[in-house]
Amino acid sequence: MRRRAPIDSLAIAAAAWLGASGCVISHPDYPASWSPLVEGAACSVLSGTYEDRGVEGETGAGVFRGHVVSLSRILFPGETGRATVVVVTALATDTLEIAAWDGTRLLKSLRLLAAGGDYRCRAGAAEISATALIGEQVAGVQTDTFKLSKAGDGSLVLKHSSSGFGVIVVIPVGGSEDRWYRFKARVD
Numbered sequence: 001m002r003r004r005a006p007i008d009s010l011a012i013a014a015a016a017w018l019g020a021s022g023c024v025i026s027h028p029d030y031p032a033s034w035s036p037l038v039e040g041a042a043c044s045v046l047s048g049t050y051e052d053r054g055v056e057g058e059t060g061a062g063v064f065r066g067h068v069v070s071l072s073r074i075l076f077p078g079e080t081g082r083a084t085v086v087v088v089t090a091l092a093t094d095t096l097e098i099a100a101w102d103g104t105r106l107l108k109s110l111r112l113l114a115a116g117g118d119y120r121c122r123a124g125a126a127e128i129s130a131t132a133l134i135g136e137q138v139a140g141v142q143t144d145t146f147k148l149s150k151a152g153d154g155s156l157v158l159k160h161s162s163s164g165f166g167v168i169v170v171i172p173v174g175g176s177e178d179r180w181y182r183f184k185a186r187v188d
Contacts, residue, residue, distance in 0.1 A: 023175060024177065025176050025177070027176070027177070028057060028178060028179075028180065030057070030157075030159075031057040031180055031182075033060075034180075035151040035152040035153035035155065037125075037149045037150070037151055038124065038150045038151065038152055039123040039124050040124025040150070042090070043119075043121040043125070046148055046150055046156065047088055047089055047090045048087075048088055048150075049085050049087045049185065049186040049188070050071060050184065050185055051084075052070050052071050052072050052083040052084055053070060053071075053183075054069045054181050055181065055182050056179065056180070057179065058179075069181055071083075071181070072086055072100035074146070075098060075110070076100055076107075076110070082102045083101060084101060084102055085100075085186050086100050086156075087099045087101060088156065091111070094114035094115050094121075095111065095113055095114070096112045096119065096126055097109060097110070097111050097112070112126070124149070124150065125149040126147070126148045127148075128147075128148075129143065129144070130145075132144075134164070137168065138166040138167065139166050140164055140166015140167060140173075141164055141165060141166065142163070142164035142166075144160065144162050145159075145161040146158060146159075147161070151182065155182050155184050155185055156182070156185070157180065157181070157182050157183075158180070158182075159180055159181075160178070160179045160180075161178045162177050162178075162179075163175065163177070
């Protein structure tokens with residue numbers, strides 16, 4: 001009589017491990033109610049002053065997942081809680097500056113160089129990517145891409161794409177999500 005117990009036990013353990021793994025995917029389309037995106041030959045089309053507070057694409061609300069939709073909070077996490085506007089300036093054909101302001105007080109700025117790999121400009125949209133190792137509650141890797149585009153109504157549209165994979169204890173997890181945000185142009 002042949003013993004299959006070790007192989008059966010291994011198969012059951014593998015099935016339980018895979019069954020416990022998790023995956024989340026959410027990729028909503030660009031909101032149909034928003035003004036169409038404008039394409040340009042260069043990212044200078046993004047230059048302008050925008051309200052720091054905006055709306056999320058699926059809900060249309062100014063609060064998403066318990067947080068105020070804030071351009072500065074997305075681009076400068078934890079550093080600009082009091083921003084009122086964000087200014088995007090094309091300093092040269094391959095250089096963008098993004099600055100968060102509270103009235104006349106500069107809170108934080110970021111200068112991006114295309115030649116240095118800080119961002120890519122495609123059809124007038126700036127794509128900024130960052131990859132980080134994560135170790136809080138999950139061990140893994142997360143990649144975030146922020147795509148800044150101009151809408152026909154003058155608003156700045158941000159598409160935040162986030163993906164990652166990791167392990168919680170010994171259980172594999174992964175996910176991928178896109179979120180759309182819109183920030184109105186500031187008219188002074």
